[in-house]
Amino acid sequence: MAYQFDFAPVLQHSDLLLTGAAFTLALTAVGAVLGIGLGIVGALCRAWKISPFDRLFGLYVEVIRNTPFLVQLFFIFFGLPSLGVKMTEWHAAVLAMVINLGAYSTEIIRAGIQATPRGQIEAASSLALTRLQTFRHVVLRPALTRVWPALVSQVIIVMLGSSVCSQIAAEELTFAANFIQSRNFRAFETYFVTTAMYFVMALLIRQLLMRLGQRFIVGRPR
Amino acid sequence: MSLVKITGLHKHFGANHVLKGIDLEVAQGDVVALIGRSGSGKSTLLRTINGLETIDKGELVVDGAALHDGKGDLRALRQKVGMVFQQFNLFPHLTAGQNVMLAPTVVKSTSKREAEDIAKEMLLKVGLSDKFNSFPDQLSGGQQQRVAIARALAMKPKVLLCDEITSALDPELVNEVLAVVRQLASEGMTLIMVTHEMRFARDVGNKLIFMHQGRIHESGDPKTVFAAPQTPELAGFIGAVQEA
Amino acid sequence: MFVQFTTWDIVRNLLEAGRWTLALSLIAFVLGGLVGLAILFARISKNRLLQALTKGYIEVFQGTPLLMQLFIVFFGLSLLGVDVSPWIAAAVGLTLFTSAYLAEIWRGCVESVPRGQWEASASLALSYTQQMRYVVLPQALRIAIAPTVGFSVQVVKGTAVTSIIGFAELTKTGSMLANATFQPFLVFGLVAAGYFILCYPLSLYAKSLERKFHVAR
Numbered sequence: 001m002a003y004q005f006d007f008a009p010v011l012q013h014s015d016l017l018l019t020g021a022a023f024t025l026a027l028t029a030v031g032a033v034l035g036i037g038l039g040i041v042g043a044l045c046r047a048w049k050i051s052p053f054d055r056l057f058g059l060y061v062e063v064i065r066n067t068p069f070l071v072q073l074f075f076i077f078f079g080l081p082s083l084g085v086k087m088t089e090w091h092a093a094v095l096a097m098v099i100n101l102g103a104y105s106t107e108i109i110r111a112g113i114q115a116t117p118r119g120q121i122e123a124a125s126s127l128a129l130t131r132l133q134t135f136r137h138v139v140l141r142p143a144l145t146r147v148w149p150a151l152v153s154q155v156i157i158v159m160l161g162s163s164v165c166s167q168i169a170a171e172e173l174t175f176a177a178n179f180i181q182s183r184n185f186r187a188f189e190t191y192f193v194t195t196a197m198y199f200v201m202a203l204l205i206r207q208l209l210m211r212l213g214q215r216f217i218v219g220r221p222r
Numbered sequence: 223m224s225l226v227k228i229t230g231l232h233k234h235f236g237a238n239h240v241l242k243g244i245d246l247e248v249a250q251g252d253v254v255a256l257i258g259r260s261g262s263g264k265s266t267l268l269r270t271i272n273g274l275e276t277i278d279k280g281e282l283v284v285d286g287a288a289l290h291d292g293k294g295d296l297r298a299l300r301q302k303v304g305m306v307f308q309q310f311n312l313f314p315h316l317t318a319g320q321n322v323m324l325a326p327t328v329v330k331s332t333s334k335r336e337a338e339d340i341a342k343e344m345l346l347k348v349g350l351s352d353k354f355n356s357f358p359d360q361l362s363g364g365q366q367q368r369v370a371i372a373r374a375l376a377m378k379p380k381v382l383l384c385d386e387i388t389s390a391l392d393p394e395l396v397n398e399v400l401a402v403v404r405q406l407a408s409e410g411m412t413l414i415m416v417t418h419e420m421r422f423a424r425d426v427g428n429k430l431i432f433m434h435q436g437r438i439h440e441s442g443d444p445k446t447v448f449a450a451p452q453t454p455e456l457a458g459f460i461g462a463v464q465e466a
Numbered sequence: 467m468f469v470q471f472t473t474w475d476i477v478r479n480l481l482e483a484g485r486w487t488l489a490l491s492l493i494a495f496v497l498g499g500l501v502g503l504a505i506l507f508a509r510i511s512k513n514r515l516l517q518a519l520t521k522g523y524i525e526v527f528q529g530t531p532l533l534m535q536l537f538i539v540f541f542g543l544s545l546l547g548v549d550v551s552p553w554i555a556a557a558v559g560l561t562l563f564t565s566a567y568l569a570e571i572w573r574g575c576v577e578s579v580p581r582g583q584w585e586a587s588a589s590l591a592l593s594y595t596q597q598m599r600y601v602v603l604p605q606a607l608r609i610a611i612a613p614t615v616g617f618s619v620q621v622v623k624g625t626a627v628t629s630i631i632g633f634a635e636l637t638k639t640g641s642m643l644a645n646a647t648f649q650p651f652l653v654f655g656l657v658a659a660g661y662f663i664l665c666y667p668l669s670l671y672a673k674s675l676e677r678k679f680h681v682a683r
Contacts, residue, residue, distance in 0.1 A: 003545050066619065066665035067658045068626035071637055075658060078650035123311035123370075126272050127325035127377060128300035137328055141315045156529075163531035167630060174533060187541040195534040202529040219315065220357060 009184035010193045013176075020176030021197055027090075027172060028159040028205070031097030035158070036151060038098060039105025043143075044135055046106060047113040057106055064103035070164045072096050077168045093165040093172075101158045108150045112143035141217060148213040155209060156202050163198070173197060225250045225412055226271065226381055231280030233266060240266050242436040244280070248381070248429075253407045254414045255423035255444060258433035259459060264416045267433065268383050271414065272303035285380045301329065304374030308386040310366040312358040318345065318369045319354035322376045329377070337376075344372035348402050364395030368402055375406075382406065384415035420463055424448050432456045471647045477656065483639035484660050490635060491622045491664070493557050498564025498621070499614075505569035510576055512594065520569065527566030532627045535559050540631050556628035556635075564621050571617060575610040576602060612679055616672035619665045626661070636660050 010017075042061070045053035064072065076099075077092035087095070116139050124134040144151075166175035173194060181190040226248035233241035240263045248254055256264040269275040270282065277292040287299040312321050322341035326332040332340070345351050348368035358366055367387055374382055384403065388396045400422055407413055407426050417423055423430060423444055430444040432455075440447065440456045451457040505523060508516040527535065539562070540555035579602050587601040629638035640657035644650040 062666065062669070063658075063662065066623075066669055067661045068623040068637065070626045070629070071640070071654060071658050071661060074637070074641065074644075074650070075654040078644055079654045080651070082649070082651045117309075117311075119307055119309050119311035120313065122274055123305075123307060123313070125274060126300060126303075126305035126307075127373070128297045128329045129325065130297065133328050137324055138313055142313075145315065160529075160531040163533045164627060164630065166533075174531070188538065188545055191534055191537040191541060195530045195538060198531055198534060199526065199529045 005189060006186060007189050007193065009186045010180060010189045013180045013184070016176045016180060017173065017194065017197065020171065020173035021201065023170075024159065024162055024172040025201065025205075027093055027097060027162050027165070027170070028155065030094050031101055031158060031162070032155045032209075034094075034098040035101025036105050036109075036155075038102030039109050039151075040140070042102060042106030043109035043113055046110045048131060048135065061103045061106050064100055065107070069096065069100050069158075069161045070167065072100060073165065073168060089165070089168045089170040092168055093162065093170040096165075097158055097162060100161070101154060104154045104158075105151055108147045108154060109143060112145075112147035113139055115146055116143060141219070144217045145213075148217055149210070152206055152209040152213065156205055159205060160198060160202065224248060225252075225285055226414070227281075227283045228271075229281045231267075231270065231282065232278045233263075233270060233275060234278055240436050241270070244438060246431070246438065248412060248414060250380075250412055251410045252412055252414075252429055253427045254429045254431060255427040256414065256416045256431050256433060257418075257420070257423065257459070258439075262433040263436045264431075264433040265385060268385055268414060268416050271381075271383055272300050272305050274305070297329075301377060302380045304377055304379030304382045306367070306370050306374050306382065306384045306387045308389050310358070310363070310370045310390070312366050312370055312373070314358050317355050317357055318350065318361065318372075321358070321369055322373045325373070325377050340376050341372070344376050345369070347375065347405075348372045349398075362395060363391045364398045367391065367399045371399075371402055371406075381412040381414060384413065384417070386416050386418065388417070388419060418463070420448070420460070432459065434459075471643070471649075473652070476643055476647060476649075476653060479639060479643055480636060480653075480656055480660055483634060483636045484664075486634065487622070487625050487636040487660075488664065490556055490560065490625045490628065490633070491618075494560035494564050494625070495618055495621050497557070497561040499568055501561060501565035502568035502572065505565055506572045506576070509569055509573050524566045524570050527563055528570065532559070532563055532624055533630055535563055536628060536631050552628070552631050552633040555631055556625070556633040559631075560621065560624055560628065563624060564617075567617055567620070568614065571613050572606070572610050575606040575613070578609055579605045609679070612672050612675035615668060615675060619668050619672070622664050622668070623661065 042057040044050070045057050048054075073092065073096040076096050077087070077089065080087070120138055120142075121134060124138040129137065162172060163174040165172055166178055169175065177190050177194040181187040184190065224247040226246070228244055228246040231241055231244040232239070244267060246267075256268060258264045266275055270277055271284070273289065273296045277289055279291055281291075282289045282299075284299055284302050287302050288294050289296070289299060312318075313324065316324065319338070319341045322344050323334070323337040326337040326340055327334060342351060342354065345354055348371055350365060350368055350372070353361060353365060353369070358369070361369065371382075371387075387403075388399050391399065396419075400419065403413065403415070404422075404426050415423075427444045430441060430447045431438055432440040432447070432453075434440075434453075434455050440451065440453050447456070448460065451460060505520050509520040509524070511517065536555060536559040539559040540550060540552070543550040543555060543558070583601055583605065584597060587597045592600065625635055626637040629635060629641065632638070636657055640653050644653040647653060
C-alpha cells in the first residue's frame with residue numbers, strides 16, 4: 001500500500017505555478033497599496049473624529065473584521081452584479097482585498113496615531129499648522145513607523161487569504177494548483193509544492209516590506 | 223501701545239476655576255517672567271496666549287490678532303506667537319533642519335530653498351549650524367531645546383513663549399539654553415516665560431509676575447520685587463525656592 | 467424540478483447550516499486550545515529540539531494559507547489510507563491551524579511576564595516547573611484571556627474556508643442557495659449577517675476584556 005510520492009508531474013507544470021504566483025503577488029501588491037491608502041484615510045477620519053466619516057469607517061471596520069473574507073468575496077463577485085455592478089474576477093478579487101485590508105489597516109494605523117505624544121500635536125498647533133497639516137507632516141510618519149510590523153503581518157495574512165480567490169476563478173496560485181491536480185491526479189504533491197511556494201512568498205514579502213518600510217517610512221540610515 | 227493685551231481672562235477646567243480674571247499688558251521688547259507655585263495657573267495662562275488652552279471669557283490681542291471670549295482666528299494668532307515646550311517636542315522623524323523648515327514651508331508656503339536658508343540662519347543663531355542633518359535622538363537635551371527655539375523663531379513670531387524650558391534638562395545643560403534666551407532678549411525679542419530659574423528671571427527679565435490661585439498676585443520690576451516682596455505669599459514663595 | 471424558495475426558506479436553511487459552523491468553531495477552538503497548550507509547553511521548554519520543532523510548526527501554519535492546510539490534511543489523510551469526510555478534514559485542519567496561532571499568542575503572554583518575576587522566584591529556589599506553575603503561568607493567563615477571545619473570531623471566520631473542501635457549513639450552503647435562488651445579493655448578505663452575529667459579540671467581549679485589563683494594570 002506504500003504510496004510513492006512523485007513530484008515530477010507537479011514540477012512539469014512549474015510554468016503554470018510561477019504564473020499563478022506572479023498573479024498572487026500582483027494582487028497582493030495592488031491590494032496592499034490601495035488597502036493601506038484606504039486605511040490611512042480611515043484612520044485619519046477615526047482619530048481626528050471627522051464627522052460623519054468617523055462613524056461610517058467605524059461601522060465598516062466592524063462589518064469587515066467580523067465576517068469571513070470568502071463571504072466578502074462572494075458578496076462582491078456574485079452579489080453586486082445583481083445590482084448592476086459588473087466586474088471581472090480580477091476586479092472583484094482586488095476590490096475584496098482592498099476592502100478587507102483597508103478595514104484592518106484603519107484600526108492598526110489608528111492605534112499608531114493614538115500613541116502620538118500630546119506634545120507633538122501641541123507643538124504643531126503652536127506653529128500654526130492646521131489639523132490636516134499636522135496629520136500629514138507630524139503625525140502620520142511616526143504613526144506608520146510604530147505600526148509598520150503589524151501592517152506587514154496584515155498584508156501577509158491578506159496574501160495568504162487570497163488563495164480563496166481561486167473560488168471565483170481568479171487565476172492565481174491556488175487556481176493553478178487546482179488545475180494541475182485535476183490533470184495529474186497528484187493532489188497531495190501539488191498542494192505540498194504550492195504550500196511551500198506560499199511559505200516562501202510570505203517570507204520574501206516580509207523581508208521586502210520591512211526593508212521598504214525602513215527606507216521610506218522610518219527614512220533614515222541606521 | 224502694547225504688543226500683548228489680555229483683559230478679563232477667565233478659564234475653567236471643569237468645575238476648577240484656574241484663571242480668575244487676568245489683565246496683562248506686554249510691550250514690544252519686554253521680557254516677562256511668570257512665577258508661582260504649581261497649580262497657580264501660570265502655565266495655563268501662558269498656553270492660552272497661543273490658543274493651546276481655550277479661553278472661556280475675556281479678550282486676548284497679540285499684535286492685532288484677537289480672540290474674544292475664545293473666538294477668533296487661532297492660526298493668525300499662532301503665526302504671531304512662538305512657543306517652546308518643557309519637553310522640547312521636536313518631531314522625531316525629521317532632522318533638526320527639517321524641524322525648523324516645516325512650518326515656514328507648510329504654513330507660510332515659503333519655497334524650500336528659502337526655508338532652508340531660514341533654517342540655517344536660525345540654527346546658526348542657537349549655535350547649532352553643524353547639526354542641520356542630525357535627528358533629534360542624536361542630540362543632547364540642551365541641543366534639542368535649542369533646535370526647538372530655532373523652530374519657533376523660524377516663523378518670525380512677535381512674541382516667544384517659553385514654558386519651563388529648562389526643567390527637563392540635566393543641570394549641566396541648562397546654561398547653554400539660557401544663554402540663547404539671554405541673547406534673544408538682548409536682541410529685543412519679546413519673551414514671556416514660565417520659569418523656576420529665579421536668578422535668570424531677575425537678571426534678564428524686566429517684568430516679574432507672581433501668580434497665586436488663578437490671579438496675578440503681585441508684579442513689577444524683578445529686582446525690586448525680589449528685594450522687597452509686598453505680599454506674604456510672594457515672600458513665602460521666594461523663601462521656599464531659595465531653600466530648595 | 468424547480469423549487470420556489472421564500473426568504474424564510476433561505477433563512478431556515480442558513481440557520482441549519484449555521485449550526486455546523488458553530489459546531490466546527492467550537493471543536494476547533496477547544497481541540498486547538500488543547501493542542502496549542504501542548505505546543506506552548508514544548509515551545510517554552512528548555513529542550514532545544516522541542517523549541518525548534520514547535521517554532522517551525524508555528525511558522526509553517528502562520529506562513530501558509532488555511533486553504534492549503536485543509537487541502538493537505540484532506541489529501542494527506544487519504545494517502546494514509548484514512549477515509550476522510552470533509553467534516554473530519556475540516557475539524558483536523560482547523561484544529562491544527564488554531565493550535566499554532568494560540569500557542570504563539572500564549573507564548574507572547576508568557577514572555578510578557580516581567581523578567582524580575584523569574585528572577586525573584588528563582589531566588590526563592592523554585593524549580594523551573596514550580597516557577598511556571600506558581601508564578602509565571604498565573605500571570606500569563608490573566609494577560610492571555612483577551613487575545614484568546616479575540617482569536618476565536620478568526621476561528622469562526624476560518625470555518626468559511628472549509629466550504630471549499632466541501633463541508634456544508636454556512637458559506638457552502640449559502641453558495642448552493644445562491645445558485646438555486648438566483649438571489650446572490652440577498653443570500654450572501656444573510657450569510658455575512660450570520661457570521662457577524664456569531665463574531666461581533668466575541669469581538670466586543672475581547673475589547674471589553676482588554677480595556678478591563680489595561681485599567682487593572
